[in-house]
Amino acid sequence: MKIPFIDGHNDTLMNFENDVQPFFSGTKSGHIDWPRGVNAGFAAGFFAVFCPNPDTDPLPVAYKTDKGYEKPLPPCLKYEYACRYTNKVVARFLQLEKQSKGRFKIARTIQDLDQAIAGEHMAGILHIEGAEGIDEDLNMLHVLYEAGLRSVGPVWSRANIFAEGVPYRFPSTPDTGPGLTENGKKLVEECNHLGIMVDLSHLNEKGFWDVATISRDPLVATHSNAHKICPVTRNLTDKQIDAIGDSNGLIGVTYSINPNMVTADGGNNEGALLSEITKHIHYIADRIGIDHVSLGSDFDGTRVPKAMKDVSGVPKLIALLRKEGWSEEEVEKIAYKNWIRVLKETWKK
Numbered sequence: 001m002k003i004p005f006i007d008g009h010n011d012t013l014m015n016f017e018n019d020v021q022p023f024f025s026g027t028k029s030g031h032i033d034w035p036r037g038v039n040a041g042f043a044a045g046f047f048a049v050f051c052p053n054p055d056t057d058p059l060p061v062a063y064k065t066d067k068g069y070e071k072p073l074p075p076c077l078k079y080e081y082a083c084r085y086t087n088k089v090v091a092r093f094l095q096l097e098k099q100s101k102g103r104f105k106i107a108r109t110i111q112d113l114d115q116a117i118a119g120e121h122m123a124g125i126l127h128i129e130g131a132e133g134i135d136e137d138l139n140m141l142h143v144l145y146e147a148g149l150r151s152v153g154p155v156w157s158r159a160n161i162f163a164e165g166v167p168y169r170f171p172s173t174p175d176t177g178p179g180l181t182e183n184g185k186k187l188v189e190e191c192n193h194l195g196i197m198v199d200l201s202h203l204n205e206k207g208f209w210d211v212a213t214i215s216r217d218p219l220v221a222t223h224s225n226a227h228k229i230c231p232v233t234r235n236l237t238d239k240q241i242d243a244i245g246d247s248n249g250l251i252g253v254t255y256s257i258n259p260n261m262v263t264a265d266g267g268n269n270e271g272a273l274l275s276e277i278t279k280h281i282h283y284i285a286d287r288i289g290i291d292h293v294s295l296g297s298d299f300d301g302t303r304v305p306k307a308m309k310d311v312s313g314v315p316k317l318i319a320l321l322r323k324e325g326w327s328e329e330e331v332e333k334i335a336y337k338n339w340i341r342v343l344k345e346t347w348k349k
C-alpha cells in the first residue's frame with residue numbers, strides 16, 4: 001500500500017539549468033522528478049539551494065588515511081558569487097510552482113503540507129543549505145522568507161560568516177571546529193522570530209550546542225544518521241540525538257553512501273541494503289522514540305544504494321519498515337506526521 005511521505009532533503013533544484021519543464025515531463029537522470037515522485041508517494045520535500053564551490057574538488061583518492069579518509073574544508077565563498085547563485089536557484093524554484101499548472105505548490109503554511117498529503121499537489125519547502133548568500137544584516141533572509149524560505153542550514157561543510165561545518169572525515173567525531181559566530185547567533189534568533197526552521201545537519205558539534213542553547217524551536221537535523229553505527233563527522237552522536245529528542249525535535253535519516261553515512265565501514269558502498277538504512281531508524285526510535293525520526297534522503301545531492309536507486313525506492317523502504325514490525329500509525333509518523341508536527345511548532349502558521 002502506497003502512503004504519502006515528506007522528505008527532509010534533496011538537491012534536485014541544482015539539476016535544472018534554466019528550464020524546469022524536464023521536472024514535470026520526467027528526466028532520465030537524477031533521483032527525483034514529477035512522474036517518479038508522484039508514483040512513489042513523494043508528497044512534499046525540502047528543496048535545497050546549495051552553492052557549489054567554483055573550483056572542482058581533487059580526486060577522492062587524495063583523501064585516503066590509514067583507517068578511512070579525510071577531506072579538508074573547501075574554501076569560503078564570496079558573498080557576491082553566493083548571492084547571485086542563490087537568486088538563480090530560488091528563481092528556478094519559483095518557476096516550478098509557476099509552470100506546474102497547479103501540480104506543485106511552495107509550502108508556506110502547514111495547510112499547504114496537509115493538502116499535499118491529501119494528494120492535491122506536490123509541495124516544496126524552500127531550504128538554504130549553507131547561508132553564504134545571506135548578508136550579515138540579514139536583509140536577504142527577510143527577502144527570501146517572502147519568496148517562501150522556511151528552512152535554513154547555516155552551513156554546508158565550509159565555514160562562513162555564521163558558523164563552520166564538519167569536514168568529511170571518517171572515522172571522526174563531529175567536534176571539529178569553533179561554534180557559531182555572533183552573526184550566527186543572530187541568524188538563529190531571527191529564524192526563530194520569522195518562523196524559519198534551523199537545520200543542524202552539516203554543523204560541527206560546537207555549533208550544534210550553540211543552536212541548542214539559543215533556539216526556542218524543536219531541534220532538527222534534516223539529513224543525518226547515527227554516529228554510533230557509522231562514525232563519520234556528518235552523523236549525530238548519542239548525546240546530540242538525545243538533545244533532539246528532549247527538544248521534541250526530529251532527525252531525517254539519509255541514504256547517502258558517498259560520503260557513506262549508512263554502513264559501519266564508511267567506504268563508498270553502493271551495495272548497502274535497505275535494512276542498513278532502517279537500522280538507523282530503529283536505533284534513533286529505540287533511543288528517543290518514534291516521534292523523533294523521519295526520512296531525509298539527500299536525493300540528487302549524493303549517491304544512494306543500488307537497492308534504493310532513486311525516489312522510486314522509498315516505497316520499498318516503507319514496506320520494509322512494516323515488515324520489521326512497525327504499525328501503520330508508526331509508519332505514518334516516520335513518513336510524514338512527525339514532519340508536520342515539528343514544522344507546525346516551528347512555522348507557527
Ligand SMILES: [Zn+2]
Pocket residue numbers: 129201202223298301
Ligand atoms: Zn547536505
